[in-house]
Amino acid sequence: MEDKKIIIITAPSGSGKTTLVKELMKNVPDLAFSISACTRSPRENEVHGKDYYFYSVEEFKNLANKGAFLEWEMVYEGKFYGTLKSECERIWEDKKTPIFDIDVQGAMNLQKQYPHSSLSIFIQAPSLEELRNRLIKRGTETPETLEERINKAKAEQHSAPEFDAIIINDDLKIATNKLTNTVTDFLSGDEPDE
Numbered sequence: 443m444e445d446k447k448i449i450i451i452t453a454p455s456g457s458g459k460t461t462l463v464k465e466l467m468k469n470v471p472d473l474a475f476s477i478s479a480c481t482r483s484p485r486e487n488e489v490h491g492k493d494y495y496f497y498s499v500e501e502f503k504n505l506a507n508k509g510a511f512l513e514w515e516m517v518y519e520g521k522f523y524g525t526l527k528s529e530c531e532r533i534w535e536d537k538k539t540p541i542f543d544i545d546v547q548g549a550m551n552l553q554k555q556y557p558h559s560s561l562s563i564f565i566q567a568p569s570l571e572e573l574r575n576r577l578i579k580r581g582t583e584t585p586e587t588l589e590e591r592i593n594k595a596k597a598e599q600h601s602a603p604e605f606d607a608i609i610i611n612d613d614l615k616i617a618t619n620k621l622t623n624t625v626t627d628f629l630s631g632d633e634p635d636e
């Protein structure tokens with residue numbers, strides 16, 4: 443499995459990571475999104491089997507007990523998220539490279555499992571203030587979950603240097619270009635430039 447590459451994208455919630463990943467995937471067709479399992483409720487427009495596999499806590503725990511995950515975590519209080527081994531296998535069988543959009547702890551965990559075949563990228567919002575504004579604008583959080591996400595983001599910023607590259611998402615176009623170049627270099631065998 444070690445020679446098969448993986449791309450890990452991580453960031454604090456609200457950094458614009460999901461949008462950037464979508465842009466990246468338009469530019470690099472060899473990538474395929476690894477759909478995670480999670481136990482939070484779907485947001486408007488989110489589809490089971492496309493954005494996530496949405497499970498009950500019981501279903502999720504059964505999968506974890508069966509060893510279905512490469513990594514899993516309680517990312518927020520009572521909300522579990524996990525990377526499915528079956529997704530990775532499906533994508534490799536398709537001769538594509540899986541791309542994971544996961545939280546910082548999960549990203550460090552995967553990076554340890556694939557130290558030589560992974561590219562890990564930390565997406566940073568320009569500031570915590572901007573991150574707060576983006577989360578408010580998204581309108582998906584209650585005051586409590588907003589604070590939980592901000593506090594987690596503060597802690598996660600410290601882990602940025604652990605990753606192969608850091609990309610600041612100030613201007614979407616510039617960040618997309620930088621991300622695309624970093625990923626393309628990695629897939630073609632070059633080392634990341636940061």
Ligand code: 5GP
Nearest residue numbers: 455478479515517523524525543544545548
């Ligand atoms: P959201 O609820 O905003 O979709 O995601 C919350 C956080 O969970 C994000 O940082 C997202 O990247 C992360 N996440 C999504 N899937 C996984 C996963 O499979 N494993 C881990 N560890 N984190 C995940």
